[in-house]
Amino acid sequence: MMWNLVRAEKLDAELLKALLDNEIAAVSVPEFLSEQTRRDAVDGIERIGLDYYRDVEPPVGRIGITQYEHRRGEENRRAYFAAAPAANQRRRKVFAQSGDLLELVTDAIAAAWPGTVGLAYEGDQEYFAGLVRVIRKGLLHCDWAPNDAPGWAIGAVDAQITWNVFCQMPESGGVTYVHNRPWDPGAEEALVPGSYAYDSSLVDGCAHVRIEPSPGELILFNSRNFHSIESSEGVERISVSSFVGRIGSDLVLWS
Ligand SMILES: O=C(O)CCC(=O)C(=O)O
Ligand SMILES: [Fe+2]
DSSP, X not given: OOSSEEEOSSOOHHHHHHHHTTSSSEEEETTOSOHHHHHHHHHHHHHHOOEEOTTOSSOEEEESOOTGGGOSSXXXXXXXXXXXXXXXXXXXXXXXXXXXXXXXXXHHHHHHOSSOXXXXXXXXXXXXOOEEEEEXXXXXXXXXXXXXXXXXXXXXXXXXXXXXXXXXXXXXXXXXXXXXXXXOGXXXXXXXXXXXXXXXXXXXXXXXXXXXOOTTOEEEEETTEEEEEOOBOSSOOEEEEEEEEEETTEEEEEX
8 A cells, every 4th residue: 555645435444554554644534524513513612612731832722631741750640640531521521512522433443443442541540532622833743652651551552543533624724744754762863852843854855645634524644653733824723633552452542
């Protein structure tokens, strides 16, 4: 298979395996959400309202919590698991009218995958998954739990993908770029001090895909690959997402 964006009507095991093994760049399921579901989701998000990330520039609005922000120290880790059940409850409330988008995507993946698929657990403590975000611009970064979450249960994944369902998109901009450049220890040399971003020289000469999401679309890609989101203006770019990691033959979800 070519390292390209693949359009599909639904997910299957072959596509998921190709993503996990970085044999294809991304999978798109256009019109994953019906127009009614999409509108109900946006209404639910607007009713609850957004918070903003601490110390992230440009600002990223969101509903939910992230492991990434709690990655350093035992106290932060405890705080993440203390907050996760309420954050999962809040997500269910946001999507009470539309149907829980995390559940929709989990079901679509579970229907495709031969192993177990579900929320990640740390012993008997659940992770949070299903982050709502408003991204004005996303700098070059990757999401790779063995590096971001050593010592956490998710740190044991041997492959990681991210899914995003797009609830609202600006008329122009907001394009996602995914580069065929998986994280390796050498990449840390390109980390910009005091930021989550990496220097763009890291992906010079690497193949990439340009993804222009439409409202209602589901996009999945291998998040170990470096990726960025072009700036957008006007109507907010609203997405819901989580990571999916492979541990043995099982898939676990978290944000
Ligand atoms: O919003 C996007 O297109 C991608 C967001 C992102 O960085 C991720 O899902 O890991
Ligand atoms: Fe990301």
